[in-house]
Amino acid sequence: MTNSMKGKVALITGASRGIGRAIALRLADDGVNIAVNYLQNEESAKKTVEELLAKGVKAAMFQANVGDLDAHKALFEGVLKTFGTLDILIHNAALGAFKPVHRLKMNHWDLSMNINAKAFLALSQKALPIMEAKKEGIIIALSSLGAHHFIPNYGAIGISKAAIEATARYLAVELMPKGIRVNCVSGGLVDTDALKMFPFFDEFKKEVLQRTPAGRIGKPEDLARVVAFLCSPESSWIVGQTVTADGGLSLI
Template sequence: MNKRKVALITGGTRGIGKVIALRLAEQGCDLVITYLRNRTAARETAAELEAKGVRVHLSKGNIADKDNSKKMFEEIDQEFGRLDYFVSNAASGVLRPLMEIEESHWDWTMNINSRAYLFCAQQAAKLMEKTGGGKIVGLSSLGSQFVIPNYTTVGVSKAALESLTRYLAIELAPMNISVNAVSGGAVDTDALKHFPNREEIIKDAAVRTPAGRMVEPEDLANAVMFLLSDQASMIRGQTLVVDGGISVLL
């Protein structure tokens, strides 16, 4: 069995997920990274991570597909024989006003952002139990608690993620698995480019955030790394908000 710790990061080839993957690689952690479409970017990220001396396994496919995710966890077991960390970072969503949301928009967003979190956590827990436990962290956003224009499907799916985090934390605790979430304010990543009012969001966040600047991917990675550390072992079922204080004003 592989003696080095192994981490699964969904959507880990770019943005926040990639920063988290780089941090874990720097700690000598072998990695499993999922991606949906961009094979070139995935390979480039894998090479960047492998340059730090760790093994990287790429897994392509939609994590909301139960058969695909089950196959992925079977590959993790075969490749590494263990799983210590699961970071549920992959997210998607249809950004439209509430009255324009269709059933397909709802299903797509909920399936990737919350349903996949549940079924991946189930599979992750089975692997973690083999080596005495592990840690799970889900990535959320302020839209789970506050109304953001065009954000209905994503906001509701993230609220479900935070609620699910609490249930997972309690039910997986006897397996020595801690579960928490990190909720971020507006972060200027590729995902923000899909917002029709992106420039307004960036300008507003920069001006209104008490800390004096927007949240950056590194800020969220810092919080995730803390929750994955032994120092956070008594933090369970919590959502750690990293927003520079802006939600206090909302």
Template sequence: MTQINKTLNVLVTGGTRGIGREISRMIAEKHVCRMFLDYVQNDEEAQRTKTIVEGFNCEAALLKYNISNPDMIDDMFNEVGKYTSKLDILIHCAAINSFKPLTRIKPNQWDLIMNVNARGFLYCVQKCLPLMNKGCIVAISSLGSRKFIPNYGSLSQTKSALESLVRDLGAELAPRGIRVNGITAGIVGTEAVSRFPLSKLVIEDVLRRTPAGRIGSFADIANLVEFLISPKSDWIIGQNIVIDGGYSLT
């Protein structure tokens, strides 16, 4: 049977680098779509991602808005509204961190990290609702949400909050035909991981304890996103799915 391709309108926060870029690329590769790529830092990399997405004959718009600030999220959705009156998919990849013990996190740092990683997601979802009549929302979380990882605490608590939001929004929005799910990712070879204190030692330790024998790739995460935005996952609601090569089992 020939599949009828309808144009998907997709917003990806943190969509221009690392995992976010791969997710954007993969969606562009597999769908007819209009991509809204939100980012804050690194104009060159953002432009590069836009070019990659456009290479798949998808439209792409770069949105430079800091989602720690609700006013900026308002502005971002106002801009989205200039292009379309509907959104089909929201992917939340945007995240910031400060790699140090929780005992040294300052209040302003806590606020900023929480506001980008968790509150920013919630407010984006709220702003999505008028535009989303049935759709999929996926948040990218990490194992720190449920496991102690040294020097990772500032991110961990925001990911725990993010996963709670996924669970609750999943239940709240399912009756409207909007499926909200999360991905709890194990260690992936990102630029952020390379900045992790003693990153080499951490990766070696993770590898020793990972049954799959390797750390994750961007594509591992993007593949799961692809599944979660497809009708094949229609009965999955409000779940945070662990994807870590079996690391959390050991």
């Protein structure tokens, strides 16, 4: 598995922290060169790049708000100028307001739909000509259990994740004949900075912990390993799926 990934180039949105950073480090273990996208946390992005370089791969950071479609052109130009190509696109960045759905303002709706769902399609469309020319490519988006289950105050993100999963299924059918494989990776609660945004976080975490058959909260590496598998030829027969890694939480 390791050798077939060596020298590939991956663009990971939101790779400065949390799950995106863990995916970057895991793919670097397979010899993948990494374009680290981030929004504002330059220090964290720099630290991730340093960790990647220490693993012996090429890495560089690219600031861009992926919710701003006008920023995608410069992002892709930067990646191509630095790495010369793109083999893997991972849309991991996400934002959203934590409120009940019936109290969402339309700008909350737009924010999560733009950064999470619309950006996934727009970034995939930008990656398409590069991957089409090579007759191969991997596109993966991060989703979460809120796409299918009610999670209090999580509707804005959950609904946008449902859109992501549906988009991935359509793209998968359209792009697989061109050699481009599209999938999603979904998780339960994963211990990252994002959790601090949840209202009543401590009670929520305790409840999730009690309900999770595996008896712990997820770690970024739990999802990163699944993403790495879906990037590798070992998973070549998995197309247009959402692969869930949640310690069994969604079964309860």
